[in-house]
Amino acid sequence: MKPDEGEVYLHGERVKGPRKTVGMAFQNPVLLEWRSIMDNVILPLEIVAPRMSRADREARAMELLDMVGLTGFENKRPSELSGGMRQRASLCRSLVHKPEVLIMDEPFGALDAFTREDLWQTMRDLRRAEPFTTVLITHDLRESVFLGDQVIVLSGRPARTQYVMDVDLPEDRTLDVLYTPKVADMLHILRDQIKIAQGRDGGAH
Amino acid sequence: MLYKIAVPVASILIFLGFWEFLVWVNGWPNYKMASPSDLPPAFWQYKELFLIMGWQTLWRTVVGLFLAVVFGTLLGMIIGFSRIARDALYPLLVGFNAVPKATLVPVIALLFIGQHDFNTVLMAFMISFFPIAVSVGIGLSTLEPEYRDILRALGASKFTIFRKIALPKTLPEFFGALKVAATLAFIGTNLVEIVSPHGRGLGALFKSGETNGNYPLMFAVLIALAVLGIVLYYAVVFLEKIFAGWAERAQS
Numbered sequence: 001m002k003p004d005e006g007e008v009y010l011h012g013e014r015v016k017g018p019r020k021t022v023g024m025a026f027q028n029p030v031l032l033e034w035r036s037i038m039d040n041v042i043l044p045l046e047i048v049a050p051r052m053s054r055a056d057r058e059a060r061a062m063e064l065l066d067m068v069g070l071t072g073f074e075n076k077r078p079s080e081l082s083g084g085m086r087q088r089a090s091l092c093r094s095l096v097h098k099p100e101v102l103i104m105d106e107p108f109g110a111l112d113a114f115t116r117e118d119l120w121q122t123m124r125d126l127r128r129a130e131p132f133t134t135v136l137i138t139h140d141l142r143e144s145v146f147l148g149d150q151v152i153v154l155s156g157r158p159a160r161t162q163y164v165m166d167v168d169l170p171e172d173r174t175l176d177v178l179y180t181p182k183v184a185d186m187l188h189i190l191r192d193q194i195k196i197a198q199g200r201d202g203g204a205h
Numbered sequence: 206m207l208y209k210i211a212v213p214v215a216s217i218l219i220f221l222g223f224w225e226f227l228v229w230v231n232g233w234p235n236y237k238m239a240s241p242s243d244l245p246p247a248f249w250q251y252k253e254l255f256l257i258m259g260w261q262t263l264w265r266t267v268v269g270l271f272l273a274v275v276f277g278t279l280l281g282m283i284i285g286f287s288r289i290a291r292d293a294l295y296p297l298l299v300g301f302n303a304v305p306k307a308t309l310v311p312v313i314a315l316l317f318i319g320q321h322d323f324n325t326v327l328m329a330f331m332i333s334f335f336p337i338a339v340s341v342g343i344g345l346s347t348l349e350p351e352y353r354d355i356l357r358a359l360g361a362s363k364f365t366i367f368r369k370i371a372l373p374k375t376l377p378e379f380f381g382a383l384k385v386a387a388t389l390a391f392i393g394t395n396l397v398e399i400v401s402p403h404g405r406g407l408g409a410l411f412k413s414g415e416t417n418g419n420y421p422l423m424f425a426v427l428i429a430l431a432v433l434g435i436v437l438y439y440a441v442v443f444l445e446k447i448f449a450g451w452a453e454r455a456q457s
Contacts, residue, residue: 018360030351034373034451043369047359077451097359 010101020048023099023132025107029090031078038074041065041092048097064092067129068122084115088122095126104136108143117175120146128171141190142178145169153190155197163193239424247421248429254410255429262394262406263433265322269329270390270437274383277334281341285371291342302335306393310400321403325394332393333386340382344375377452380445387437395430407433 008015010022023044031040041061045052065074068088078086087107094102108116120143127134138144144151145167153163165186169177177183221241228240235243248255280298283290306328313324348371356366398408407426414422446453 018358020359022358024354024358026351026354028351030349030355032352032370032373034376034449043355044359046369047356047361047365093355 020097021100023094023097023102025091025094025102025104027106027109029078029083029086031086031090031093033078036075036077037065037070037081037089038062040078040089041074041096043093044097061092061096064095064126065089067126068092084111084118087111087119091119091122091126095130095132098130098132100132102132102134104134106138107136109139116140116143121175123147124173141187141194142183144190145183145186146173146175146178151190153193153197156199162197163190165190235420236418237420239421243421244425244428247419247425251410251422251425255407255425258405258407258410259429259433262391262398262408262430263437265325265406266329266390266394266433266437269326269393270333270387272326272330273334273337273386273390276330277337277382277386278341278379280334280338282345284338284342285345291346298335298338306332307396307400310397314397314401321397321401321405324401325397325406328397329390329393332396333390336382336385336389337379340378341375344378345371348374376449377445380441380449383441383445384438387441388434391430391434391437 010019031037032043035043038058038061041064042057045057045060049057062071062074065071068091070085070088070092073081073085073089078089081089087110091107094104108119111119124147134147136144136147148167151165151167152161153165154160155162167186169183225240225242228238231238233240239247280294284294285291309331310324310328313327317324317327352370352374353366356370361369394406395408395411398406399412402409402412407430411423411426414420414426
C-alpha cells in the first residue's frame with residue numbers, strides 16, 4: 001500500500017514493505033482451524049525462520065503457551081478452546097518470532113469483561129518477560145491506561161494526534177490501580193479529550 | 206459399531222422386501238418389473254460381463270472425475286483470484302452447465318468418431334467439473350482478508366499464503382463439491398454408454414438387456430451402478446476424513 005503522504009520510520013529506518021520484525025494481533029483470533037494450537041503458534045516461524053528445527057520451534061512456542069496459561073492445550077484444535085483461550089493462543093502466535101513491534105487492533109474487544117481483564121494481566125506479564133514495543137488500538141479507556149506507557153487520543157477522520165498522556169503508574173501495576181482516584185482522574189481527562197475529538201461536547205457516546 | 210452396520214443393512218433389507226412385495230401383490234410379470242429375487246440369477250448368469258463392464262465404467266468415470274478435479278480446481282483458482290476472470294467466465298460456465306449433456310453425446314461422438322473411451326471420459330469430465338470450479342472459486346474469493354494478513358504482515362509470498370492458508374481453508378468446500386461431482390461423473394459415463402453404446406461399460410449391458418427384453422438384467426445393472434456409485438462416494442468421504450477431517454465438529 002502506498003501512503004498518500006509522509007513516511008513511516010521504525011528504529012530510524014524507513015518502512016517500505018512488510019517487515020519480519022513486526023507482529024500483528026486482531027480482534028478475532030484468526031486461528032487456522034486445521035492446525036493444532038501448537039502448529040498455529042509456530043506458523044510465523046515457518047515464514048520468518050525456515051531453517052529453524054521443529055524441536056526448537058516447539059520449544060519456543062511452549063515457552064509462550066506456558067506463559068499465557070495454555071499448557072496442556074497445545075495439541076487441541078482451536079474449535080475446542082474458549083474465546084479467551086483462542087485469543088491467548090493468537091497472542092502467542094503474534095509473539096513467537098520475537099517481533100520488535102507488536103501492533104494490536106482491538107485485540108480484546110470481542111471478549112467479555114472478566115476475560116478481558118485476565119488478558120490485560122497476561123499481556124502485562126508477557127511484556128515484562130520479554131520487552132517489546134506495542135502499539136495497541138483500543139476503544140477501552142481503562143485498557144489503555146492499564147497497559148499503556150503513553151496514551152494517544154486520535155481525532156476523527158482524518159485521524160490526527162489530539163492529545164498525548166504519559167501514564168505515570170508503576171510498571172508492575174495490578175488491576176487494583178484502576179480503582180484509585182489517580183486513575184479515575186486520568187480516565188476523566190481522556191474521556192473529555194475524546195469528546196472534543198468527536199466534535200461534540202455534551203452528547204453521549 | 207454394530208449399530209453403524211446394522212441400521213443401514215436393515216434399511217436395505219426392508220427396501221428389498223417392499224420391492225419384492227410390490228411385484229408380488231401386483232402380479233407383475235418379469236417383462237414388466239423385475240423383483241429382487243430375480244436379480245441374483247441375472248448377476249450369476251452374466252457375472253463375467255458384470256466384472257468386465259463394471260470395471261470399464263468405473264475406470265472411465267474415475268479418470269473423468271480426476272480430470273474434472275484438476276481442471277475444476279485450476280479454473281476455481283482463476284475465478285477465485287481474479288475479478289475480471291470471474292466476471293468473464295461465469296456466464297460462459299453457467300451456460301455450458303445448463304446445456305443438457307445428453308445433447309452433447311452425438312456431438313462428441315461425431316467429433317471423435319470411434320474414440321469410445323475418450324468420449325466417455327470426456328463426458329464424465331464435462332458433466333462434473335462445474336461444481337468443483339464453483340466451490341473452489343467461492344472458497345478462495347470469500348477468504349477473510351485477516352487470514353491473508355497473518356502471513357502477509359511477515360512478508361510471505363502469494364504462493365506461500367495460498368499453500369498454507371487459502372488451499373487448506375477451501376478443502377471442506379472442495380470435498381463437498383467432489384461428492385456431487387462423483388455422482389455426476391457416473392451419469393456422464395452412463396449417458397455415453399447408453400446413448401451411443403459400443404459394447405463397453407455397464408450402460409451398454411443395460412442397453413443390451415433392453416434390446417433383448419431381459420428385465421432382470423437391466424435391473425441388475427441398475428443395482429450394480431448403485432453399488433459403484435456408493436463405493437466411489439465413500440472413497441471421497443474417506444479422502445475427506447483424511448484431508449479435511451478438522452472441519453467436522455464432534456457430535457454432541
